[in-house]
Amino acid sequence: MSGIKVVFDARRSWAKAGAPRRFTIDTKTRGGFSPNGGASKANIAGEVQTSKERLGSNVDILYIHAPDANTDLEETLSAINEVYKSGFFERFGLSNYQAEDVQKVYDHCKAKGYPLPQVYIKEIIQQLRGSKSSFFSPLCRANIANDEGVTKADLAYRWMRYSSPLKPEHGDAIIIGVSKVEQLKETISSINSGSLSENAVKRIDQVWETIKHEAPLDNFHL
The missing domain is CATH 3.20.20.100 (NADP-dependent oxidoreductase domain)
Known part of the structure; x- marks a missing residue:
């Protein structure tokens, strides 16, 4: 596409x-x-x-x-x-x-x-x-979302909001990407539902530690 x-x-x-x-x-x-x-x-x-x-x-x-x-x-x-x-x-x-x-x-x-x-x-x-x-940040593609009972988008947004190095006091923010009003409402509701479980956060961190030396930083350099 x-x-x-x-x-x-x-x-x-x-x-x-x-x-x-x-x-x-x-x-x-x-x-x-x-x-x-x-x-x-x-x-x-x-x-x-x-x-x-x-x-x-x-x-x-x-x-x-x-x-x-x-x-x-x-x-x-x-x-x-x-x-x-x-x-x-x-x-x-x-x-x-x-x-x-x-x-x-x-x-x-x-x-x-x-x-x-x-x-x-x-x-x-x-x-x-x-x-x-x-x-x-790109959406996380793993089984973690299924185990957490959320979508991949929910997992990514909530990790960025509550568990990533982003700091509002430094002026950091999350830009939401949506194509429909209903999608925007669902995303905001998901973010407002709070942080992921401690287990999910640990698994995300473990995935990154495993692949960070080989993972491309963007779609252009795949």
């Missing part, structure tokens, strides 16, 4: 429903998920223009969906800077970037005076917290 296409197609419906006036909207450029220079200046400009036309509004966060090894970093980031100066987005985000690549982007942007990446779809929470960043 083309996730990008699904998002693009949905934007027309969001715009017609007045969503940009009622919600905070984020969007992405394909970056390395698109062949032949997906993070080139021309591609970024074209995808941003498509978003403008279909959303009919500016956005909060503009992500590069994955690193593009075929495009010079300066070309990519100077294009992002031009879009930023146009007022289309407030914050710059990186998706599916490994730690060393995040650092390269951050250093380049800082040296050039470009908008600094503030949102990373990463699991390196404590390492990057000082940059005032946001983080997303």
Whole structure:
């Protein structure tokens, strides 16, 4: 399934429903998920223009969906800077970037005076917290959820809320991903139901300790 296409197609419906006036909207450029220079200046400009036309509004966060090894970093980031100066987005985000690549982007942007990446779809929470960043975590795929009597989504959200290194006092937060209002209500209800059992938390920690040296940090580097 083309996730990008699904998002693009949905934007027309969001715009017609007045969503940009009622919600905070984020969007992405394909970056390395698109062949032949997906993070080139021309591609970024074209995808941003498509978003403008279909959303009919500016956005909060503009992500590069994955690193593009075929495009010079300066070309990519100077294009992002031009879009930023146009007022289309407030914050710059990186998706599916490994730690060393995040650092390269951050250093380049800082040296050039470009908008600094503030949102990373990463699991390196404590390492990057000082940059005032946001983080997303993938759903846990294990039998733990079944034994706990909850869905995989419930397991992931409740672990992040009550047992992960996320700290509200540091400005950390969980971004909920839903496609329906009913799903949003169910997710909030699940999170509010409290922490997982001690046994479930221990099993999750054990799974991570077993695979952390081999587990990919994102979908792009599988």
